[in-house]
Amino acid sequence: MSETSTYAYFEGNFVPLEEAKISIMTHAFLYGTAVFEGVRAYWNGKKEDLYLFRLRDHIERMYDSMKIMHLELKYSVDEVCKLAIELVRRNQPRTDTYVRPGVYKAAQRIGPGLQDNPSQLYIFTVPFGDYFHGAPGLKVQISSWRRVEDNAIPARGKIVGAYANTALAKTEAYNAGFDDCIMLSEDGHVSEGSAMNLFMVRKGKLVTTGATDNILEGITRNTVIELAAAELGLQTEVRHIDRSELFLAEEIFFTGTGAQITPVIEVDHRPIGTGEPGPVSNKMKTTYIAICRGENPKYRHWLTPVYSSRESQVGASHS
Numbered sequence: 001m002s003e004t005s006t007y008a009y010f011e012g013n014f015v016p017l018e019e020a021k022i023s024i025m026t027h028a029f030l031y032g033t034a035v036f037e038g039v040r041a042y043w044n045g046k047k048e049d050l051y052l053f054r055l056r057d058h059i060e061r062m063y064d065s066m067k068i069m070h071l072e073l074k075y076s077v078d079e080v081c082k083l084a085i086e087l088v089r090r091n092q093p094r095t096d097t098y099v100r101p102g103v104y105k106a107a108q109r110i111g112p113g114l115q116d117n118p119s120q121l122y123i124f125t126v127p128f129g130d131y132f133h134g135a136p137g138l139k140v141q142i143s144s145w146r147r148v149e150d151n152a153i154p155a156r157g158k159i160v161g162a163y164a165n166t167a168l169a170k171t172e173a174y175n176a177g178f179d180d181c182i183m184l185s186e187d188g189h190v191s192e193g194s195a196m197n198l199f200m201v202r203k204g205k206l207v208t209t210g211a212t213d214n215i216l217e218g219i220t221r222n223t224v225i226e227l228a229a230a231e232l233g234l235q236t237e238v239r240h241i242d243r244s245e246l247f248l249a250e251e252i253f254f255t256g257t258g259a260q261i262t263p264v265i266e267v268d269h270r271p272i273g274t275g276e277p278g279p280v281s282n283k284m285k286t287t288y289i290a291i292c293r294g295e296n297p298k299y300r301h302w303l304t305p306v307y308s309s310r311e312s313q314v315g316a317s318h319s
Helices: 027-031 055-068 077-091 160-175 219-231 243-248 279-292 297-302
Strands: 007-010 013-016 034-036 039-044 049-053 097-105 119-127 138-142 180-184 190-193 197-202 205-208 236-238 251-256 260-267 303-305
Touching (some): 007 077, 013 077, 027 097, 034 055, 034 160, 055 097, 055 219, 077 097, 077 119, 160 180, 190 197, 190 243, 197 219, 197 243, 205 219, 219 236, 219 251, 219 279, 260 279, 297 303
Parallel strands (some): 138 180, 138 260, 205 236
Antiparallel strands (some): 007 013, 007 119, 034 097, 039 049, 039 097, 049 303, 197 205, 197 251, 251 260
């Protein structure tokens, strides 16, 4: 193998990425019966190291998603974390990187049943910059597509098949000239973005939707709630948000592994606050990125260094 080869972890082995293939008859391909996680790794050029952000929390959440979908692995959470670290080391990126672990139903058969259906683990990595390509703030619409309901396809699990819901909503927004969208639950309350959690600042208070509003229980969301209290002195109110409240907010921002902290400056052609990213959004964004890049030692427990130690300590869980 050449030094530039890219590896994946697939069916129990580290293999060249181009060899990590499944059959078109694979159950997960036919029926969406798979779960996944997205983990960001941040490059710090001064320290010549790459930091995986809240790796263990992500893998623990993947195991929660697996419970929903009757998926099982022979590996422990710690073992999957170590496999992810080893894969990143083998690929040797020197830039911000996205790590995608996932577990899928591997039977090759017709029929959607999850029983008597073996599970397989995969992990791959790709270079990954800004999800929204550096946009200072997003112009979004309220989607006509409703967020999937817990009693249909649970949004709290990162279930591959559920992302058809995301794809329809995001594509509708893009085709209408918006950057993204905000989705409502079936009862008409705000849920989240197409694939991001949502926060707003209203009358000086930080507000976000609750776990029962058909959201993914976001690790970045959890991080923001903790940082808002510790660094900004803001407690977060978790409650229902009405659609019309969004128009009256002083600030709105999305959070997520991909989105990181991304301000929303317009909803349905209505400017949010001044129509520019607000002080809470800006402060949260700079604080968050500095932590992810290993520039704030107070939060090093959230980071797993890839290169500085051959025996990296997996960041402790703080979900």
